[in-house]
Amino acid sequence: MADSQTLAAKLREYFSDIPVDCTVNLKEVTLEVSPDKVLDVCRALRDEDDFAFEILIDLCGVDYATYGMTEWETDISTDTGFSRGVNAVEAKTLTNKMDTEKPRYAVVYHLLSLANNQRLRVRSYPENSDFPVIDSVHDVWNGVNWFEREAFDLYGIIFDGHPDLRRILSDYGFIGHPFRKDYPLTGHVEMRYDEEKGRVIYQPVSIEPRVLVPRVIRHDNRYDDGQSGEESSNA
Amino acid sequence: MPELHNMTLNFGPQHPAAHGVLRLILEMNGEVIERADPHIGLLHRATEKLAESKPYNQSIGYMDRLDYVSMMCNEHAYVMAIEKMLGIEVPERAQYIRVMFDEITRILNHLLWIGAHGLDVGAMTIFLYAFREREDLMDVYEAVSGARLHATYYRPGGVARDLPDSMPKYETTKWRSEKDATRLNGNRDGSLLDFIEDFTSRFPGYVDEYETLLTDNRIWKQRTVGIGVVSPERAMQLGFTGPMLRGSGVEWDLRRKQPYEVYDKMDFDIPVGTNGDSYDRYLIRMEEMRQSNRIIKQCVDWLRVNPGPVLLENNKVTPPRREVMKGNMESLIHHFKHFTEGYCVPEGEAYVGIEHPKGEFGIYMVSDGANKPYRLKIRAPGFAHLSALDEMVRGHMLADVVAVIGTQDIVFGEIDR
Numbered sequence: 001m002a003d004s005q006t007l008a009a010k011l012r013e014y015f016s017d018i019p020v021d022c023t024v025n026l027k028e029v030t031l032e033v034s035p036d037k038v039l040d041v042c043r044a045l046r047d048e049d050d051f052a053f054e055i056l057i058d059l060c061g062v063d064y065a066t067y068g069m070t071e072w073e074t075d076i077s078t079d080t081g082f083s084r085g086v087n088a089v090e091a092k093t094l095t096n097k098m099d100t101e102k103p104r105y106a107v108v109y110h111l112l113s114l115a116n117n118q119r120l121r122v123r124s125y126p127e128n129s130d131f132p133v134i135d136s137v138h139d140v141w142n143g144v145n146w147f148e149r150e151a152f153d154l155y156g157i158i159f160d161g162h163p164d165l166r167r168i169l170s171d172y173g174f175i176g177h178p179f180r181k182d183y184p185l186t187g188h189v190e191m192r193y194d195e196e197k198g199r200v201i202y203q204p205v206s207i208e209p210r211v212l213v214p215r216v217i218r219h220d221n222r223y224d225d226g227q228s229g230e231e232s233s234n235a
Numbered sequence: 236m237p238e239l240h241n242m243t244l245n246f247g248p249q250h251p252a253a254h255g256v257l258r259l260i261l262e263m264n265g266e267v268i269e270r271a272d273p274h275i276g277l278l279h280r281a282t283e284k285l286a287e288s289k290p291y292n293q294s295i296g297y298m299d300r301l302d303y304v305s306m307m308c309n310e311h312a313y314v315m316a317i318e319k320m321l322g323i324e325v326p327e328r329a330q331y332i333r334v335m336f337d338e339i340t341r342i343l344n345h346l347l348w349i350g351a352h353g354l355d356v357g358a359m360t361i362f363l364y365a366f367r368e369r370e371d372l373m374d375v376y377e378a379v380s381g382a383r384l385h386a387t388y389y390r391p392g393g394v395a396r397d398l399p400d401s402m403p404k405y406e407t408t409k410w411r412s413e414k415d416a417t418r419l420n421g422n423r424d425g426s427l428l429d430f431i432e433d434f435t436s437r438f439p440g441y442v443d444e445y446e447t448l449l450t451d452n453r454i455w456k457q458r459t460v461g462i463g464v465v466s467p468e469r470a471m472q473l474g475f476t477g478p479m480l481r482g483s484g485v486e487w488d489l490r491r492k493q494p495y496e497v498y499d500k501m502d503f504d505i506p507v508g509t510n511g512d513s514y515d516r517y518l519i520r521m522e523e524m525r526q527s528n529r530i531i532k533q534c535v536d537w538l539r540v541n542p543g544p545v546l547l548e549n550n551k552v553t554p555p556r557r558e559v560m561k562g563n564m565e566s567l568i569h570h571f572k573h574f575t576e577g578y579c580v581p582e583g584e585a586y587v588g589i590e591h592p593k594g595e596f597g598i599y600m601v602s603d604g605a606n607k608p609y610r611l612k613i614r615a616p617g618f619a620h621l622s623a624l625d626e627m628v629r630g631h632m633l634a635d636v637v638a639v640i641g642t643q644d645i646v647f648g649e650i651d652r
Contacts, residue, residue, distance in 0.1 A: 026319055026585050054471040057588065058597055058614040068603045110586055110599065110614070114471070114487050121586060143474030146622035169276035169651060178281060185288055213290050217604045218579045 290577025
């Protein structure tokens with residue numbers, strides 16, 4: 001596989017006139033692009049000989065709303081001891097955190113070049129977190145059609161210029177975008193057969209969401225050493 | 236003259252040729268397909284969202300249930316993504332075991348594919364033949380993991396346990412005479428490796444049998460030659476990988492181009508097609524079974540002479556051995572923390588793609604430093620292939636839709652996830 005540092009250097013050089021952020025981590029190159037430049041950058045990535053990313057392997061949405069939030073605080077303990085960590089991260093507390101300046105959603109593209117045997121991750125943050133919109137890359141790679149439909153279905157990200165932006169994985173008549181972090185794991189409705197009405201009905205879920213294993217972040221100095229060493233070598 | 240309209244035909248979701256729960260809305264002009272609109276998601280279980288709520292190791296079992304005919308390959312991509320982020324190295328013996336089981340899985344997958352594809356276009360016997368060999372391989376799965384399908388055998392840091400020294404044997408029952416049991420147990424007297432080696436010596440003969448049934452079969456060729464032709468340019472545009480891409484004449488195999496584990500030490504060939512039709516893809520998958528068989532044989536030879544650890548002895552990631560846990564306080568704590576809280580993976584992101592029997596199966600993982608993944612994205616090869624169904628069946632007859640679904644090797648566990 002081609003060297004990731006060489007690719008990163010070429011990317012920085014080629015895209016020097018537009019603001020892109022190119023990083024290398026775990027030997028993987030990540031290119032961060034602003035949403036209005038995505039289409040141009042993707043077209044260049046496909047057509048330029050140095051890049052030649054003929055295949056779009058994957059496109060997915062990411063919701064960064066609860067990034068770094070935990071259910072179990074381990075760094076500080078109060079006089080009542082550690083928290084029990086049985087309450088899920090609340091969607092309400094989420095919305096307060098959401099209106100920070102950092103965009104909430106990201107669209108991540110994974111590209112593969114057969115000619116140069118290299119991979120690239122492109123990431124872009126749609127600016128408006130309430131109504132995330134980004135250009136569709138359907139004209140660059142036709143195979144992205146369903147991947148964009150999936151990101152729309154699960155995260156509510158709108159792909160401008162997509163030929164047929166419908167829901168794909170969720171049920172007919174489904175409401176909401178289930179992979180958003182403020183959408184509960186149990187969902188909102190459950191389905192059962194009603195004897196009296198003689199048909200299948202939807203009703204609010206009867207199970208309570210609960211946490212089996214709390215989400216916890218342990219600051220492990222073993223990885224701190226490894227990370228800082230890697231970062232310095234990347235610089 | 237009466238006005239003629241295109242007919243809209245509903246196909247599935249409950250249809251034996253739909254390979255699961257595919258619902259197709261077909262716009263037909265007579266018997267010719269004008270447009271095909273697959274409706275998927277009937278098997279959507281939100282595996283990716285479930286994984287966000289569980290410690291890393293508890294999701295390994297979900298991976299089996301994605302593409303439920305190539306179980307261990309799914310696990311492989313998942314554990315490799317975790318290993319990459321943790322920065323741990325897997326013992327060499329575990330790498331050989333993984334490669335061996337990946338290839339066993341590839342044969343399992345292709346056997347089911349050839350059986351189902353054959354049935355779809357009217358060949359009955361091939362299904363029975365293929366399932367005869369699948370039985371042996373599922374016994375191998377069972378011997379090593381206790382489960383015939385959903386093995387949950389791979390672990391971050393290696394595999395769950397070493398290969399067993401004996402194979403389970405058939406017993407005499409009311410329905411199975413002693414003579415039958417002795418015959419069935421003929422190749423089960425030795426270790427698991429003996430059993431696999433015996434299989435590898437028999438298997439090329441079996442593939443010859445399949446080929447006798449199909450390769451020159453007039454009906455088979457009429458149903459597959461020139462059906463679902465994809466040019467190499469279109470195949471890349473549509474995001475094809477694996478046999479679907481190689482069928483169009485693009486030589487691309489991650490095992491060779493971006494080798495992982497010990498694939499760089501293996502000797503095998505990569506078959507490539509020329510016409511990009513269903514028949515070429517059939518020939519490729521047949522040849523892949525022979526090549527997988529070769530790789531398995533090489534792994535067996537290596538594993539015989541190289542004993543060693545199969546799981547990393549790093550108790551922050553892998554559980555301590557049971558006898559140690561019973562007598563050592565520190566190990567007991569490690570054991571407890573491992574099975575309750577799990578381990579934290581350093582902040583960052585990683586993508587790992589492997590050569591799955593169906594194409595490139597990828598895991599994109601984002602971690603914020605917690606004991607659960609922040610985001611897990613599963614890149615299923617079948618998802619990209621099925622999205623091209625519309626293009627592949629346009630202008631073909633209704634019966635060819637079934638042949639194209641068969642040649643795409645569709646499994647709904649991975650497409651709906």
